[in-house]
Amino acid sequence: MCGIAGCRLSRPLTPDDLAVLRTLRDSLSHRGPDDQGEWYDSEKGIYLGHRRLSIIDLDQRSAQPMTRDHLRIVYNGETYNYKEIRESLGNRFHFTTEGDTEVVLRAWQNDGAKTLERFDGMFALALYDEETQELVLATDAFGEKPLFYYQTNEGVFFASEAGALIKTFNLSFTPDESEIADFLFLGYIRPPQTGFRGLMNMTPASLARIKADGKMQVSRWWRPAPPIQNDSARAHPFTEEERNRLRDILCRSLALRLRADVPIGLFLSGGVDSSLLAALASRELGIALQTYTVSFPDGMDESRYAAHIAQHLGLPHRTISSAESGLWQDSPRALLDFYGIPNDNMTVLAVEQMCKTAKPFLTVALSGIGGDELFYGYNKYATLYKRRHLYRHAAVAHSVLRKLSSVHQKFYMAAEMLKGTPSRQYLRLKNGPAMSDMESLSAGMPEIFDHASCDLVHQVRLFDLTSSMPQSYIPATDRGSMRAAVEVRAPFLCRELYDFSSSLGLSRLMAFGCKSLPRDLLRRYLPPHCLTPGKQGFTFPAGRYLTQPELITPVVPFWDGHEVDALWAKRAEPDYQTLALRLAILSELSRERRAA
Incomplete structure (x- = not known):
């Protein structure tokens, strides 16, 4: 885990350019406090800068930027299966390090961009080929590692965080109507837009090629398969073979993500996902991880469940009270300081606090993020699945319920839920009664679904996987943890696991309750009293900030x-x-x- 920065300009670099680029690089020092490095070719207008957080192969030989033959790279993240990839390369190359960066570089040299499909990991990289004079920017499949770029008349600047580019180049917030609507209804702005002119946010699985003439071509190297709808037949319970397959895939993913040359812990929320990781690490892999959780005295709090789980598994555990942090007192300023661009996810405050507390004892932590998206874990999925027949015939149902509105308020509320396009139906569910006020404020509403032929629950799950998770949930974890120089790894964000979960079909994943398959597997390791009764969430209570006296009206x-x-x-x-x-x-x- 590191911070990367650099540029590709259409003119030579000047000494003033180098000073600005070093400022840009060093504004990411919290992401990489262990070392710094740079490489540049002034004549060709290329600069690669790096801030290092040492995780694998702590030796200076793995410092970046790294050069092998005509290729140079700066790289943020981890490719967990680097040992297997290195072995597959055979004797083609002479390796001089024990880390993953050299493997990524050699694999690219061997196979080009198609090698990205082999990586099981989280990464954002910039790679320069001196032979072709092409600069490549690339991001991982699920968007775990961020990468932003700023386009000017003279070329492209890039960095791991939007805030670094905004501050270095003094960018102003100049959103258009669609960007304002995105933030109003979603709590973030969908990429590539950011609300700052010229500043772009790279989507998951993106590949950007910047040629010697400055032209940029952006493509996707992977897309999750469209949702499969197979609820025509009666759902049957999961088999022991399927539970074993889930166990085996998760154990493989977990084992890969335990590769590090520094101490590792686990963020234990008390929910199914992180509890299953703790159980598999302890019972199947024989590793007793130090666990941490955050309590929310004035919000949804799973900390007592987390403590029970850790005790049952015999794991050392610590609970951190979110009340100990004072950042929430000016939440808007704090959120902009973390994200740089509009994002309303306050969980970043708790993540930073938890990571700062844990930092003396670890450098890497495991998280259950991704389990809700892969296995339909959110309560909204249960609601949409239960009402799927109404949503399939929303126009007719809305018309009937509107006619009954005068009989009882509940008919009016139900009609409102079914009104409009699938996008509006989901946004009404997401935003609740405030939806009508948002519609009154906004000149338009985001149309967010591409798979209109699927049931709404499928569309929402795919949207969460490709938009809400990489633009809201993951950034909260990444920015909060990296502010404390802690790397967070997500064993559920594994393409093999995604393919497996998608093959099961909606009816089987939902008919027996949210996350029924992971919950079934977890029962092998934990007694019923340790399990949370339902999804409670890991949400920092916004009311703590909003109910302060004498807040200034926006x-x-x-x-x-x-x-x-x-x-x-x-x-x-x-x-x-x-x-x-x-x-x-x-x-x-x-x-x-x-x-x-």
Whole structure:
């Protein structure tokens, strides 16, 4: 895990350029406090900068940028199956390190871009070929490692975090209507846009090629298979063979992600996913990981379940109270400091606190992120599956329920849930009663689904996997953990596991309850009293910030001030806290733009 930065310009680099680029690189020092490096070719306008967090092969021989023959690379992340890839390369190359960076470089030299399909890992890389004078930027399959680039008339600058580019080049927040709508309804802006002109966010599994003439071509090297809908037949329970297959895939993924030359721990939420990882590591792999969890005294709190699980498995455990952090007192400013671009996920505050507490004891931590997306774990999936027949005939059902609205309020609410396109139906479920106010504020609403022929639950799951997870959930983990120089690995984010879960079909994954297959497997290792009764979530309570006395009313220049005032007055109501936080973030961004 590291920080990378650099550029490809259409003119030679000047001494002033090098000073700016070193500032850009060193603004990522929290991601890589152990070492720094650079390589550049002034005449060709190329610069590669690196900040290192040493995880595998701690020796200086694995420092970056790394050069082999005509290829040079800066690389952030881990390719967990690097030993297997190295072995497959046979005697073609002479290796001088024991880490994964050299393997990535040699594998690219051997197979080109198609080698990305062999990587089981999380990464963002920049690779320069001196023979072709091509610069390549690439990201991992699930978007675990971030990469942003800033396009100017003179070329492209890139960095691991948006905030580094925004601060270095003094960029201003100038969103268009679609970007504002994205943030209002989703809590983030869908890539590649960011709300900052010229600043782009690379999507998962992206491959960008920048030629010597400055032309950029962006493509995808992998896409998750479209959802399979197979609920025509009656679902049958999972077999022992299927439970064993899940165990075997997860154990392989877990074993690969335990490869490190530094101490490793586990973030244990008390939910099914992280509990299953703890159980498999302990019972199947014989590894007793130190576990950590965060408690939310004023929110949804799974810490007591986590403590019970750790005790049952005989694992050392520590609970950290989120009340100990003071960053939430100015949440909009803190969130922008972490993300750089609009993002309302406050979990980043708890992740940073947990990682700072754990840092004296570990450098790598495992997380259960991804399990909800692969195995339909969120409560909304259960709701959509239960009502799938209504959603299939939404127009007719909406018309009937509207006619019954005068009989009882519940018919009006049900009609509202079924109104409009599948995108609106999902956004109404996501945002609750505040949806109508969002529609009143916004000039438009995001249309977010590509697979209109599938049931809504399928569309939502695929959207979460390809958008919500890499743009909201993963950034909260990455930015929070890297602020403390801790690398977080996700064993559920494995393409073999994704393919397996997708092959099972919706009816079997949902008919017996959310995450029924992982829950079935977990019962082999934990008694019922250790398991949480249902999905509670790992969400930092926004109300802690919003209910503070004497908060200043947001000023959002895009909308009428009286309407914003009226919505802000509702900020203590749980149904309006998400919208209120988004208004506060937009206000802070607008304030920064006015100050600039």
